[in-house]
Amino acid sequence: MANGTNSFTIRADTAALDDFLDALGEAADQAVRPAAQAGAQVLYEAVKVNVSSIGSVTGNLGRAVYQAFSPEHSIDGVQAQYHVSWNARKAPHGHLLERGWVQRYAVTIAKGGKWVTRVRPEAQGKPRPRRRATQAEKDAYYEPRPGGPVHRLGYFFVARAEDSMSKAIEAANLELQKRYDQVK
Template identity: 45%
Template sequence: MTMLHVDLSGLNAMLHEMGDAAEAAARPVAQAASQVLYDEVKRNAQGIRQKSGNLARSIYQVYSQANSGPGHATYHVSWNQRKAPHGGLVEFGHIQRYVSFVGSDGNWYTAIRAGMRGKPKPRRGASQAVKDAYYVTLPAPKQVAAKPFVRSAASKFSAAADAAAAKLIEEIG
């Protein structure tokens, strides 16, 4: 019987070192993939007809410390709800029940019935009848189509994966 002795300590050290490098590369790799998606979301938002440009300016990417850990990193790409509260209406579409207009200041407003001026607005959870009595209704509700700018960036997932792979190779060397 022949015994073969192989010293694998060098290979083990290299794999351990590569593992540490791969773990350290998690955040730059995730950021590279996130950047591809961020750029696509920005491009999509800029392609939507704009009134003020707030939606396009509100797009962000941010590192999520709460959802990340050793060896994995998470980035969020979305729009800032405070800068562009209408982002959800654009992304998912909506039904418009009331007459709306753009004021002299460039902001959108919902038309209020003449007899209701000066009275407090209905609460968010108020009944439909209370809201209909306060605002000027359209003759028929209008479906406003969705113009997805975040969800449509999913078409760039393969490009994001390619960017992540390239960054990983660059980081590990």
């Protein structure tokens, strides 16, 4: 360090600053997971609102939406990751509502609201095509939809929650600020 005419020296006791930074570091480590959860909560609530705007037949999709802490993608005091999605076991057709689908075949709505894909008369009594059957095998078995296939657009109930990302970041920052204020 130069001691020329254009320099000066300041001596200060930084023990209090060191103590504050140590306390702030501990508080920051402890605030990572609550801050991430605060942001995840905002996104979770946005997904729930989006699902409720679709309308409900059974309510399974609304009950299947969850937020969960992911310990395998988190590092204590450094990063915390939460997943916000839906449980596919509880709402197995959620992916169709999220991304959309193509309806190729005619359907009948049976008692109880169950959709049944209609079978061609000449295919009555024959076994259904296997799960990974070719399109030609399926077309030979099922009755085509009058007017041809129609693409049903998805509702993007999870993807649209990204519109709330700025609110989620704000909630996480508020949680961090609350923790910082406790250290002061």
